[in-house]
Amino acid sequence: MDMTQAIILTIMTAATPLLLAAIGELVVERSGVLNLGVEGMMIMGAVAAFAVAQITGSAGLGAISGLIAGLLFSLLFGFLTLTLVANQVATGLALTILGLGLSGMIGEAFIGLPGLKLAAIEIPALSQIPFIGPILFKQDPIFYVSILAVIGVNWFLFKSRAGLRLRAIGDNHSSAHALGVKVVRTRYLAVMFGGACAGLAGAHLSLVYTPQWVENMTAGRGWIALALVVFASWRPTRVLAGAYLFGAVSIGQLHAQALGLGIPSQFLSALPYLATIAVLIIISLNRRMTLINTPASLGKSFVPER
Amino acid sequence: MRIELKKREGLSALFSILSPFIALGLTLIAGVILFLVLGKDPVKALYSFFIEPLTEVWSLHELAIKAAPLILIAVGLSVCYRSNNWNIGAEGQFIIGAMAGSIVPVVFHGWQSPLVLPLMLVFGMIGGAAYAAIPAFLKARLNTNEILTSLMLVYVAQLLLDWTVRGPWRNPEGFNFPETRNFHDYAVLPRIIETGKTHWGFAFALIAAVVLWFIMRRTLKGFEISVLGESARAGRFAGFSDKKMVYFAFIVSGALAGLAGISEVSGAIGQLRPTISPGYGFTAIIVAFLGRLNPLGIVAAGLILALTYLGGEAAQISIGITDKVTRLFQGLLLFFVLGCDTLIHYRIRFITGAAQKGSAA
Numbered sequence: 001m002d003m004t005q006a007i008i009l010t011i012m013t014a015a016t017p018l019l020l021a022a023i024g025e026l027v028v029e030r031s032g033v034l035n036l037g038v039e040g041m042m043i044m045g046a047v048a049a050f051a052v053a054q055i056t057g058s059a060g061l062g063a064i065s066g067l068i069a070g071l072l073f074s075l076l077f078g079f080l081t082l083t084l085v086a087n088q089v090a091t092g093l094a095l096t097i098l099g100l101g102l103s104g105m106i107g108e109a110f111i112g113l114p115g116l117k118l119a120a121i122e123i124p125a126l127s128q129i130p131f132i133g134p135i136l137f138k139q140d141p142i143f144y145v146s147i148l149a150v151i152g153v154n155w156f157l158f159k160s161r162a163g164l165r166l167r168a169i170g171d172n173h174s175s176a177h178a179l180g181v182k183v184v185r186t187r188y189l190a191v192m193f194g195g196a197c198a199g200l201a202g203a204h205l206s207l208v209y210t211p212q213w214v215e216n217m218t219a220g221r222g223w224i225a226l227a228l229v230v231f232a233s234w235r236p237t238r239v240l241a242g243a244y245l246f247g248a249v250s251i252g253q254l255h256a257q258a259l260g261l262g263i264p265s266q267f268l269s270a271l272p273y274l275a276t277i278a279v280l281i282i283i284s285l286n287r288r289m290t291l292i293n294t295p296a297s298l299g300k301s302f303v304p305e306r
Numbered sequence: 307m308r309i310e311l312k313k314r315e316g317l318s319a320l321f322s323i324l325s326p327f328i329a330l331g332l333t334l335i336a337g338v339i340l341f342l343v344l345g346k347d348p349v350k351a352l353y354s355f356f357i358e359p360l361t362e363v364w365s366l367h368e369l370a371i372k373a374a375p376l377i378l379i380a381v382g383l384s385v386c387y388r389s390n391n392w393n394i395g396a397e398g399q400f401i402i403g404a405m406a407g408s409i410v411p412v413v414f415h416g417w418q419s420p421l422v423l424p425l426m427l428v429f430g431m432i433g434g435a436a437y438a439a440i441p442a443f444l445k446a447r448l449n450t451n452e453i454l455t456s457l458m459l460v461y462v463a464q465l466l467l468d469w470t471v472r473g474p475w476r477n478p479e480g481f482n483f484p485e486t487r488n489f490h491d492y493a494v495l496p497r498i499i500e501t502g503k504t505h506w507g508f509a510f511a512l513i514a515a516v517v518l519w520f521i522m523r524r525t526l527k528g529f530e531i532s533v534l535g536e537s538a539r540a541g542r543f544a545g546f547s548d549k550k551m552v553y554f555a556f557i558v559s560g561a562l563a564g565l566a567g568i569s570e571v572s573g574a575i576g577q578l579r580p581t582i583s584p585g586y587g588f589t590a591i592i593v594a595f596l597g598r599l600n601p602l603g604i605v606a607a608g609l610i611l612a613l614t615y616l617g618g619e620a621a622q623i624s625i626g627i628t629d630k631v632t633r634l635f636q637g638l639l640l641f642f643v644l645g646c647d648t649l650i651h652y653r654i655r656f657i658t659g660a661a662q663k664g665s666a667a
Contacts, residue, residue: 036453076641083309085652086644089392089453093591094640101633108628220461227454266469273458277444284450303311303652 007251008135012143013209015247017042017201020146021225022232022239023153024197029229030157031190032170032297036092037077038198039222040099045070045202047103050110050213053206059116063142063203070199071192073099078191082184085301100216107213115211118142118204142204149197154236166190170295173302183302198222220273227276231283233293242279249275311652321649326596326603328649329642330610336638346625354624355617355635365616367502371574372615375400375566375583377511377608379590381518382559384599388522389535391555395441395456396563397587398463399434403564404571405467406433408578411493412475412486422492426568434564435557437463442556446549452556460587468580475578486578495573505573507566512605514562519601531555563587584615585633592640611636 021038028035048069053062077095080086118140127137157163169176169183177183205217224246232238253268334352341348359365379396386393407430410422440459444450472484480487495505522528530551534541538548571582593611597604618632648654 080641080645084645084648085311086648090591090595090640091644093394093588094637094644097588097592097633097640098637101630101635101637104630105628105634108630220458223454223457227451227458230451230454264469264473266465270462270465273461276458277455280450280454281444281448284444284448287449303313 005131005135007255011244011247011251012135012139013247014250015243016140016143016146017204017209017221018225018228018246019240019243020142020149020201020204021198021222022228022243023146023149023236024194024201025225026229026232026234026236026239027153027157027166028190028194029298030170030234030295031166031187032173032295032300032302033081033187033191034088034092034299035074035077035081035095035191035194036089036226037073037095037099037222038092038194038225039218039220040096041070041073041195041198042099042202042205042222042225043103043216043218044073044099045199046206046217047107047110047202047213048199049203050115050206051106053116054110054113057116059118059207060141062116062207063118063200066203066206067196067200070202071196073199074191074195075188077195078188081301082187082191085303088299088301096222104215107215110213111215113212115213116207117211118207140204140208142200142208145200150236150240157236167295170297173297173300177302177304184304187302198225201225224272224276227280231279233283234295235293246272246275308657310655310657311648312655313652314650318650321646322598325646325649326598326607326643329596329639329646332642332646333635333639336642337635340631340634341627344627346627351621351625351627355621356613358620358624359613359616363502367504368616369609369612370504370508373608373612374505374507374511374573375570375586376590376593376611377605378507378514378566378569379559379563379587380593380597380604380608381511381514381601382562383590383594384597384601384604385518385522385531386555386559387535387594388599389531389551389555390538391442391445391552392453393438393441393456393556393559394453394591395438395459395587396559396590397583397585398456398460399437399560399563400567400570400583400587401460401463401467402437402567403430403434403560404567404578404582405470406430406436406564407568408475408486408489408571411489411572412578415487415490418490418492420492422490423495423572426493426572427565430564430568431561432564434567435561438556438560438563439553442553446552452552467578467582471578471580477577484580488577489572493572494576495569505569507569507573510565510569511608514565515601515605518558522601527554563590589615589636592636592643595640596643611639614639 021042025035025038045066049062049066052065053059073095077091080091081088120138120140123137127133157167165181166186169181169186173183206213228239228242231242250272253271257265257268337352338348341351359369379400383393383396407426409429410426437459441452441456444455445452471486475486477485477487495507498504498506498509522531530546533544534546534548534551541548571578575582589611593604593607597607614632614635618629621627621631622629
C-alpha cells in the first residue's frame with residue numbers, strides 16, 4: 001500500500017464517526033427536534049462498546065452494545081423533550097453532561113487496557129481493484145454502515161412516504177398533526193435513530209479509530225457532527241462531503257504535527273474547531289439556502305391538543 | 307400507561323417554588339439507587355457526599371470558594387438564556403479571562419504595586435467579554451449558530467492556555483513544570499476574613515447576583531431582556547433591538563465568566579496551569595437552570611452544585627468511589643430540574659391501559 005492510499009484510509013477512518021453521528025442527527029432535525037446531546041450519546045456508545053468488547057472478548061458485540069447505549073440514552077432525551085416537552089436545547093446539554101459523567105465513571109476500570117480492534121471485512125473481488133479496492137472494500141463494518149446510512153437516509157427522506165411525513169412534521173408539526181400524522185411517535189423514532197447512529201459512531205472511536213478507552217475521547221466530535229448538519233443544510237449527501245472534509249482537516253493537522261513545521265502542536269489541534277467555526281460562517285453567509293432547508297419547527301416543542 | 311399533558315391556565319406558583327426541590331429529591335433517590343448498584347451503603351455514601359462537607363468550618367470555606375465561579379458565571383448565563391441567547395462557551399470565556407488578567411503578574415512580574423490587582427480584574431473582565439463577543443458578533447451580523455461557535459471556542463481556549471503555560475509563559479525557575487510564575491503578593495485576591503480561605507471572588511458573586519436581580523426585576527433593561535427572550539418579534543414592535551441584545555447578553559456573561567476566571571487563578575490557584583477549571587463553565591449551565599434563571603435563586607443553586615464538587619472529593623476519600631460520580635450527579639440534577647419544570651406549565655395525567663379502553667368505549 002502506498003502513502004497516498006494510507007493517508008486516504010486514515011482520513012476515511014477519521015470521517016466515519018462524524019458522518020454517522022451527523023447523518024443520525026440530520027434525521028432528528030428533519031423531524032423538527034434539536035438534540036444537542038450527540039456528544040453525550042457518542043461517548044456513551046464509546047464506553048459501552050469498549051467495556052462490552054473487553055468483557056466478552058468480541059469487538060462485534062461491543063459495536064452492537066455501543067449502538068444500543070446511544071439508543072437508550074436518546075430515549076432519555078425523547079422522554080424529556082417529547083413526553084414532558086422540556087426545552088430541547090437545555091435537555092440536549094443535560095444529556096451531554098450526564099454522558100460525559102457516566103462514561104467517565106464506567107470507563108474508569110478500563111483506562112490503559114489494550115483495546116480490541118474491530119476487524120476489517122474484505123469484500124471478495126471488489127477489494128482486488130487496484131488503488132480504490134483496498135480503500136473502499138477492505139474496511140471496518142461501521143464504515144460500510146455509515147455509507148449505507150447516507151444512501152438509506154437520502155432515499156428515505158426524499159423517496160418514501162414515511163420520509164415525506166417526517167419532513168412534514170419537521171416543517172410544521174401542527175399541520176402535520178391536523179392531517180393525522182403521528183407527530184410524537186415519529187419524533188421518538190427519529191430521536192432513537194439519531195441515538196443509535198451516535199452510539200455506533202462512538203463505538204467506532206473506541207474500537208477502530210483509537211482502540212482504547214480515554215476519558216472524554218470524543219473531544220468535541222459530537223458537536224462537530226452537529227455543525228456538519230448545518231453545513232450540509234440538512235442534505236444527506238452534503239453531510240457525506242462535509243464529514244470527509246473534516247476528516248481531511250483533522251488528519252492533515254496530525255500529519256503537520258508529525259512533520260514538525262515549527263508550529264506549536266496546540267495550534268494545529270485547534271484547527272478542526274476553527275474550521276468548524278469558519279464553515280458555519282461561510283454557510284451563514286448564504287442565508288437564503290439555509291432558510292429554505294432549515295426545518296421550520298426545529299427546536300419547538302409540540303403538545304397535541306386534545 | 308400513557309402520560310398526558312394539559313396546559314395550565316397560568317403558571318403554577320406552587321410548582322414554581324417546589325419543582326427545584328422535587329428535582330433535588332429525585333436526584334437523591336437516583337443517588338441511593340446508584341450507590342446500591344455500586345455496592346456501597348447509600349446512607350453512608352450520601353452522608354459523606356452531601357452532609358460531611360458541611361460539618362466543618364474549613365470545608366464551608368471551600369464551599370464558598372467553589373460556589374463563587376459557579377454563581378458568577380451562572381448569573382451572566384441567566385441574562386443570556388432569558389433573552390434567548392444560547393451561550394454555552396462560558397468555560398472558554400472563563401479561561402480567556404483568567405489568561406487576560408494574568409498578563410499583569412506574569413508578563414510584567416517586576417511591577418509590584420497596589421494597582422496590579424484592580425488592573426488584573428479589569429483585564430479579566432475585558433478578556434472574557436471580548437471572547438464572548440466573537441459568537442455574539444457572528445450571531446448578530448451573520449446569523450451564525452451561537453451554540454456551536456461559542457462551544458468550539460472553548461476547545462480553542464483550552465488549547466491556547468495549554469500552549470501559553472507550556473511555552474512563552476512557563477516559569478523560568480519552575481524546573482520545567484507546565485505552569486507560570488506564582489503570583490506575587492500584590493496579585494493575589496485577598497481573603498474576606500483572616501481566619502478562613504474564602505477570597506473576594508465570593509463577594510463578587512453575591513454582588514453580581516444582587517445587581518443583576520435588580521436589573522432584571524426593576525429596570526427597563528430587565529423588561530427588554532424578558533420581552534426579547536419571549537418573542538423577538540414582539541420585542542421589535544416595542545422598539546427593542548434583538549441584535550443589540552445579543553451583544554449585551556454575551557458581553558455581560560463573558561465579562562462575569564472572565565471575572566470568575568481571574569478570581570479563581572488569583573484567589574484560589576495563585577498561578578496559571580494547563581487546567582484551571584473542573585468544568586465550572588458547564589456546571590454553571592446547571593446552576594442557571596436550577597436557580598430558575600433568577601440571580602437570587604442562582605446563589606442557592608451555586609452553593610448546592612459546589613457541594614457536589616466537595617462531596618465528590620469527600621466520597622472518594624471516605625468510601626472510595628471515583629470522583630466522576632460528581633459529574634454524574636450534576637447531569638442527573640439538570641435532567642430532573644428540566645423534567646420537573648413541566649409541572650409548572652402543565653398538569654400531568656397518567657392514563658392506564660384500563661382507563662384508555664374505558665374512554666374509547
